[in-house]
Structures are given as C-alpha cells and as structure tokens.
Amino acid sequence: MKTKIITSVLGLFLAFPIVAQDRTTVNAMSSEISDNLDLRAVASVFGDSRNLEDFERRLNDPKLQISNLDLNYDNQVDYLRVVESVEGYTHLIVIQSVLGLDTFQDVATIEVERDQNNQVSIQVVGDVYMYGTNYIYEPVYVQPPVIFTSFWIGGYNPYRSSWYWGYYPTYYHYWRPYPIHRYRRNVHVHINTHNHYNYVNVRRSTRAVALYNGRRANYAERQYPSRSFSSRNTTVTNRRELEQVRKTNNTETRNGQTRNATTRSNNTARTTAPVRQGTATGTRTTTNPIRANGATGVRTSPNAVKQNATPRTQPNTGTRMNSTPVRTDTRTNNPVQQNTRNQNNVPRANPQPRASAPQSNSQRQSPPQRQTPRAPAQNQGARNNEQGGGRR
Secondary structure, X not given: OHHHHHHHHHHHHHHHHHHHHHHOOOOOXXXXXXXXXXXXXXXXXXXXXXXXXXXXXXXXXXXXXXXXXXXXXXXXXXXXXXXXXXEOOXXXXXXXXXXXXXXXXXXEEEEEEEOOOOOEEEEEXXXXXXXXXXXXXXXXXXXXXXXXXXXXXXXXXXXXXXXXXXXXXXXXXXXXXOOHHHHHHHHHHOOOOOOEEEEEOOOOOHHXXXXXXXXXXXXXXXHOHHHOHHHHOOOOOEHHHXXXXXXXXXXXXXXXXXXXXXXXXXXXXXXXXXXXXXXXXXXXXXXXXXXXXXXXXOOOOOOOOOOOOXXXXXXXXXXXXXXXXXEEOOOOOOEEOOOOOOOXXXXXXXXXXXXXXXXXXXXXXOOOOOOOOOOOOOOHHHHHHXXXXXXX
C-alpha cells in the first residue's frame, strides 16, 4: 500500500513540469498590432480576386499568409471573414477577425462606389482600433478588377461569409504568428507593384459611412481597451504618422552610426606611423600637424626633435650629408652627431667630437679659434740663394 502511495506521489511530481511546459506559449506577433496586416496587400489581393468569395480565400490562404493577426492572443493567426452591405451603387465590404463563438473584431473596410459618370472610386480604410483615425489607401489598378463586373448587375446578392469559429473551409489551417521582419518580407512579395496605393485621410463615400454606422464589431476593443492604437501611440493619430516617425528615427540612427564610424576612422588615421630613415628629414609626416617654433606648414612626427624655424646649414664638402637630424648640446651650444647608423653607408660630413665638460664660463662662451693656413713652401733653389747671398 505504501509503495503504491509513493509511486503515485512521484508520478504527480514528474507530470507537473510536463503540464506546465504544455501551457507555455510564445507570442511572436509584434506588440504594434497594425504591423501584422498590410492594407496595401489587402488592396492588391482585392484587385486580383474574381469575387468576394475568392477574396476571402486569398486572405486566409496558408500559402500566401497575407495576415499575421492574433487579436485574441491564442498564438494562432485569426481567420478573416468577409461581410458585404449594398445600397444603390455603393458596396461596403467589411473584413472581420473571428475571435470566438459569435465574437468578431473589424479589421478594415473596403468602400466601392460608382458615380453617374460610371467612374468607380475605391478606398481601403483601416479600423480605428488597429490603425488610428483616417488611415486610408486608394488603390489605382493598372487594369479594372474583374470583381467589379458583378457588382452592378441586376439581382446582385450581397456576400456574407458562411464560415465561423471552429468551422472553416478545407483549405484553411491554423499557423502561428511570425516575427514582424519575417512577415514583412513575406507580404511584400504578394503586393502587386504595377498598381499604385495612394494614402489619403478623407473618406469619399458618405453613403458608405452611413452604412457602416451601427454595424461595427468591436469585441477586441471592448475586451482589451488598453491595446487600442490611441493607447499604444500617444504622440501620433494613425498608422501613417507612426511610419513617418519610425523613418525619421531610423534615419537619425543611421546618421549617428555614420558619424561614429567617421570619427573612429579619423582617430585611426591620426595614429603616428613608424619613422622612416633615408629621407630629407628622417621622419614621416602624419595627419596631425605639429607646428615647431612657429613654423607654419611643417608636419612632423612626435618622435622628431624640435628645431629652430631656420634650418642649420653645413659647408659643402662634396660628400653626401647624413640624413640623421643633428641635435645641439645645450651645455656647449655645439652640434653633436647622433649615434645612429647611416642607412646609405655615406661618410659623415665634418663630424664634431663630443665636447668635454665645461671648465669655466669663459671657455663655454669663447668661440673656437681658427688656425692660420701655412704659406706654401718655396723651392730649394730659392732657399739656397737666400742662404748664400750673405757669403757673396
């Protein structure tokens, strides 16, 4: 009996982590809801559809994955159903996210209207809960959509989706939301670039607005009021302004990175290079100019010895001068040759011996004495005549 009790207790402890692990879910959807359904893709798919039933199928096709919405946060992309209302020459198509049994949230509306001149206007309007106020795109199709051919015929019946929570078409199956960068790469492939999608902030059809009043489904807005667009973004009014703010921030970030990279490259260029020998000055110039004793335009390495603005000159002895710079002994004011090796093995010009320690102030200040050159020796005959002249 005790053995059975111990076994049961151990089984419960082992099963608890497994149950907890099964309940753990990861929501990859972006925190900004409007990032997960591109209205330009919706307008593009609408223009390619044969009818509204085909349009609903394209919105929910797992191969296309036009939507990435998960408004009930069950880690599964919501099914989007299509409901139409018609009055005269005005068609109002409502796209709704199915969140539960008889619970829906409007995502966007497509308002199509034909005037007396048979000119058709179309607007894709984002729901205020997801996109803010007056977030509207007007698609301009290269060719008139086929779906328009059935809108204004006699006996037209408005379309209403027959699918609901737990009952979906055979082609449909659930998939998990993707990270926002992956969704953007996928959805851009399905946007027809031959069409144009113009942004506007005014709704054209007043009749469509009247049709929509009183019919809006807002389950997610009532269930999660803090997740509305106005609550998520307090500084902008709709998705369009949010996109502009993001572009500005990205541009400033890229410029900041460029400036940082330029500063780093400049700092690297200012690094002192090793000194080369065999040149006129024995030093290599760098990008950081250092002015020596007021001389302008002179660039020297930090390893170079500071000299007077006036260069020292040495007598032309017919030999090549050593390229090593000469330093001056501060005690005797005499030039002292540096103990460096000549690269070209050229004899040094007038090397000066190192001066001994000073003995007195007079010796330190007195310049070296020049020796008077000796007169050339006379020939031997002239010398004999001078010596023999006294004897004659």
